[in-house]
Amino acid sequence: MSSSRSSLVARLAVVAAALMLAACQTTTYEAASDASMTPRDKALLAKAKYPKAQIPQPFRRAIVSYHRKETPGTIVIDSDNHYLYLVQDNGKALRYGVTVGEEALAFSGIAKIGAKQEWPRWIPTADIHKRIPGLPKQVDGGPDNPLGARGLYLYQGGKDTLFRIHGTNQPEYIGESISSGCIRMTNEDVIDLYNRVNVGTIVVVLDRKAGDSPVNPRVALSGTPGGSTF
Numbered sequence: 001m002s003s004s005r006s007s008l009v010a011r012l013a014v015v016a017a018a019l020m021l022a023a024c025q026t027t028t029y030e031a032a033s034d035a036s037m038t039p040r041d042k043a044l045l046a047k048a049k050y051p052k053a054q055i056p057q058p059f060r061r062a063i064v065s066y067h068r069k070e071t072p073g074t075i076v077i078d079s080d081n082h083y084l085y086l087v088q089d090n091g092k093a094l095r096y097g098v099t100v101g102e103e104a105l106a107f108s109g110i111a112k113i114g115a116k117q118e119w120p121r122w123i124p125t126a127d128i129h130k131r132i133p134g135l136p137k138q139v140d141g142g143p144d145n146p147l148g149a150r151g152l153y154l155y156q157g158g159k160d161t162l163f164r165i166h167g168t169n170q171p172e173y174i175g176e177s178i179s180s181g182c183i184r185m186t187n188e189d190v191i192d193l194y195n196r197v198n199v200g201t202i203v204v205v206l207d208r209k210a211g212d213s214p215v216n217p218r219v220a221l222s223g224t225p226g227g228s229t230f
């Protein structure tokens with residue numbers, strides 16, 4: 001089987017699995033809009049060189065039922081199923097589809113948003129330079145920057161973990177595991193999330209294959225995440 005056909009088959013399998021998982025929840029999809037965008041956002045995104053992607057329905061922004069017990073306002077990332085949840089009141093969450101890191105590069109644990117940035121510069125880490133030779137030292141913010149329209153910087157113990165929740169110039173990969181460990185969202189979704197959260201927001205990144213996915217619960221947390229130094 002050719003590599004392109006293998007990639008297509010793998011993507012279809014991911015979408016099919018997501019559809020089955022999503023069917024277990026009460027789901028109300030929200031249309032992406034530019035209501036939360038600034039004039040600068042609209043002007044820059046109009047110049048984007050990447051093609052506008054059709055995001056598969058399971059990974060579109062939605063209000064869903066949510067069984068876990070995190071405090072409303074907490075962000076929970078389910079890397080196994082490529083979802084980011086912003087916990088709401090009354091057993092609900094706002095769910096976004098995301099791109100996550102390959103398993104060997106993935107981050108997990110409890111952190112907090114230590115900084116926020118609109119149209120951030122991209123400064124590749126030393127590890128990224130080792131894996132991808134020839135990258136520039138930095139790329140200024142803009143529609144074709146890999147960090148996209150917004151950056152939310154994850155901190156632990158007062159230190160930058162170098163992991164981020166950010167936009168993307170490759171929206172066609174939402175729902176896949178290809179990033180360098182960071183969490184990618186469409187620019188429309190990351191702008192929406194950015195406007196809903198503040199510095200200090202708790203971010204829970206679930207362990208891979210831990211069995212407590214919000215769409216496939218086994219061992220739900222019984223209270224607010226704790227025990228970590230932020």
